[in-house]
Amino acid sequence: MQMADNTSPSFKARFAAFAMWTTLKLLSSTYRVVAFEGRKLWESLLADSDPVILSAWHNRIFFFASLFAERTAKGFKMAMMSSLSKDGEIGAILGRKLGGLVVRGSSSRQGTKGLRALYRAIVKERHSIIILPDGSKGPVYKAKIGAVSLAQLTGASIIPMSYSADRYWEIKSWDRLVIPKPFARISIIVEKPMTVKRESNEEELESCRSKLEFTLNDIGRKSKEMLVGTSREPIVKVR
Amino acid sequence: MSLDTNSVLEVISKLANKPQESLKRETELVADLAIDSPKALQLLVELEDEFGIEISDEEAAKMETVGDVLDFYEKT
Secondary structure, eight states, X not given: OTTSOOOOOOHXXXXXXXXXXXXXXXXXXXXXXXXXXXXXXXHTOOTTSOOEEEXXXXXXXXXXXXXXXXXXXXXXXXXXXXXXXXXXXXXXXXXXXXTOEEEEOOSSSSHHHHHHHHHHHHHTTOOEEXXXXXXXXXXXXXXXXXXXXXXXXXXXXXXXXXXXXXXXEEOSSTTOOEEEOTTOEEEEEEOOOBOOOTTOOHHHHHHXXXXXXXXHHHHHHHXXXXXXXXXXXXXXXXX | OOHHHHHHHHHHHHHXXXXXXXXXXXXXXXXTTOOOHHHHHHHHHHHXXXXXXXXXXXXXXXXXXXXXXXXXXXXX
């Protein structure tokens, strides 16, 4: 298939990806998901599902990576875009390890080519896609229009997602990457799907972008509140 | 000007929110019409849907001006 990224990654990128993957697997096995709003919707995402656009802030990718892997292991077809930077090279390797199809591009470099590859993944291959709408370079928590444009042109719904952890490291990167600490309690929200009308004008598209941004911030805050007073017992195993 | 040329200009004009008469062959899609990546995707999808001709990534990358888009349709 034309869209897949077949470039050979450097040794450094492969080593970094291996280290991150091992860390992810080790840490994920200790996490305890203690609250999960929208679990039924999440578990309905299977191999024959209509494609959707999963959308989360860039800094939530570490834990969500293990959640996505759990879906692809059940046959859910997923594609994602990884930037053309060196970090993006590592992201591309990890994306393939998660069982996803990876296209290279970003909002700033070869953006159209990357968006077209995602468009084709949805329309022709019937893959769902993951969009981190403040990526690839931020500003953090500011959604770009890409997810909304793809929803408008493909008819696929956007599913906003977020989570909070009671204990985590925050990396000093542009996105303030969140890495839950071992044995962290985690609460997840998978929000109801958002649709974008094909005939939307520029103003309506901006309104959808703004709604997505608001929703991602709102469910981030709500998921944090959900941790208060919840049991320590896990309700979902993520490995 | 052929009917197809007019139709191509109509698609570009609608997307860029500019009157069709203001579009010249040398009008640049990014610099003059502010067509960024999401709008470029929309333009390509609408052109493909309208005319039923697939535009490859290589051909799309060569389209920098309105004239480049028109030339593509004149050639095909």
